[in-house]
Amino acid sequence: MIRVDTYPTHKYKEFNLRSGKPVPFGATIVPGGINFSVFSRHAKSCELVLFKKYEKEPYASIPFPDEFRIGNVFTMIVFDLDYENIEYGFKMDGPFNFNEGHWFNKEKILLDPYAKAIGGRDEWGKEPDWNNCFQYRSRIAFDDFDWEDDRPLEIPMRDLIIYEMHVRGFTRHSSSGVKYPGTFAAIREKIPYLKELGVNCVELLPIYEFDEFENSRISPVTNERLYNYWGYSTVGFFAPKASYAATGKYGMQVDEFKAVVKDFHKNGIEVILDVVFNHTAEGNENGPYISFRGIDNKTYYMLTPEGYYYNFSGCGNTLNCNNPVVRNMILDCLRCWAAEYHIDGFRFDLAAILGRNQDGSPMHNPPLLETLAFDPVLGKCKLIAEAWDAGGLYQVGAFPSWGRWAEWNGKYRDDIRKFLKGDEGFSGAAAQRLHGSPDLYNRHYRGTCASINFITCHDGFTLKDLVSYNYKHNEANDENNNDGSNDNYSWNCGVEGETDDDGINFLRRKQIKNAISILMLSQGVPMMLSGDEFGNTQNGNNNAYCQDNEISWLNWNLLNKNYELFNYFKKIIVFRKNHPSIKSSEEEDYSTHLDNGYPKISWHGIKAWEADFSGTSRLLGMLCCGKGENGYDFIYTAMNMHWEMHGFELPNLPEGYKWHVFANTDAKAPNDIWEAGKEVILENQNQFLVGPRSVVILVGK
């Protein structure tokens, strides 16, 4: 049967038209044509501009007939378009008045805010023709990818081990050994490696379309071009970055990225996206017209009463997240990624901004965050907040959550770093962090899984650099070393940077093992930075946001050189998986003791059952007890962050149980860590001499 509504009712030049459907926004394939729909509250009129793919000049411009406008939505169906081969944009006419926040310019061709594929920048680092009037071209995306039986994995938070990575940096280095370095496709080749490491979730730095040429310049220090490499500056929220796809030049980026997600899922690995809703690539008052500014500036951005952009993001503008229209766009965007790309969760960059009112003030119950927490489509997605912003709002432990939102635990990072480097008086803080930060996250309301524990992430030193540098070395960024954090709580182990000193290198490896041991033994959700497992370095650069070169690319040669580290990471991850008692408590089980009388978690010092939380302490013992199918499970961890050796009295075990060594970071490889189940029985069951700056992990069985 041919439906009547598949026939045109209007004609404009050679184009057949019909009034469109206002929702969904964007371009949607309908029988016989394409439904276009775009919101603007303040525009007087709108035109659809059509291009043949790759052509500079448009071949047609079709005004939305006024009788097709519904409310503040311009919508129409255009029939018989060769949708495989067109690109489109909008022109909006309306008031231009800076003080009132209106920036309409009917000459500008604007990207569809809902574009699901974007052309124009298909190859990374290829300098665009800046005279081109339309840089980012909306394309029609297809939803015909064959997912077979795939679905988001829904791994419980308590079992998650997150690996944070940059799509390009992960394989761009010549040592990566992949066919198309730096692309989505290349990641697929590395999935067996990630499986061997044992992580079950990757968190990708921004993969939305962004402009690597934003603020691009030549560094006078290195004479290399500096790029917007991290990509925390969105051009299009609904489209994967074309130049991250090896097939981007064929316009197949949507399929290539879906193929990566599907492959990850087949291998038991979830995919979390780092999403940036706090600002866009249009920058401040001097920035370019890409989309929002020309479509409805006043709706999409937070403006001062005088019409300037608020800058809570530190990047020139602030998306007006709690305007209901923008809020819905964010929701539509996340739903799209969850439903069409099977994404497992989201990490929200500078998420505190999402809780700011339209005048910038923090809200008590931000409607956007509440909407996301309760949205049916996002119902099983992980929601993770970076709970601060560049405007001074710091909400770690206090981010509005409705029991759904987890947080990057910045206090975990800082306290564990201080403890690791031997600052005195941090044993108590370390105990809180190992325990899932109950001082920050109420156990009954939010639980330990609200805490995403991390010691390193893309923003800051790599783990190798954390133990190799006292100071940041960001000269290559061309900002006089003023950028990047000064509060790194790092220690170089005796000399700044690379050294041939065996003693220092041994200590650095030990500190790396100490760090990953503490991370993997902490309740909450561990997150590690990619490359830390083989000692990847950025040569002391703690803010490599602009370094698309060997500073930030993972050097896979180090995997061989530092196989000892990789081996340690691998085994400690298996250990965490095998011992549920070191993960967070079972849901809805708030008991503190087992039926054998042992506390589930207890703190110790030089003497068993006597933790030293004094202002001079650098020592901590932790005993975790659980009950499994084969009896009780005891794990005792002695952490000596003092530069001298200390004897730790061991807690007594029930009859029939003996202490066995699983790991001792003071021992030289291969005696630093043992295979699961092959732990070595201790001769002295009463005391363990823990070397200077060392972690020892014992198993009672």
Add this chain to the structure above:
Amino acid sequence: MSEKFIFQTGKISKINLSGKLDAVNAPLLMEELKSLIGQDVDKIVFYAKDLEYISSAGLRTIIFAKQKIGTETSIYFIEAQESVTDVITMSGLDNFLYIQDSFDE
């Protein structure tokens, strides 16, 4: 390129691809493939030795072949050049077609 892509129809249908399969000629291939719908085709064999380039429009016709002609129909790509098989693999199409050096009936 010959006017017809399909040079054998039946349970095993054979198709010749050469030069470029892109926005210009993919719609023609699509029209020919539509004639196979409902024809009880077991296997569709694309001979691709001389195919130099496949665009997204070309790839979509392959997807069409798989999704519309029959879920039980197997798709074969024979002697395809590396640049073509790479695009097929990277866009995830390798999951539902066989890339082979030759085809034995």
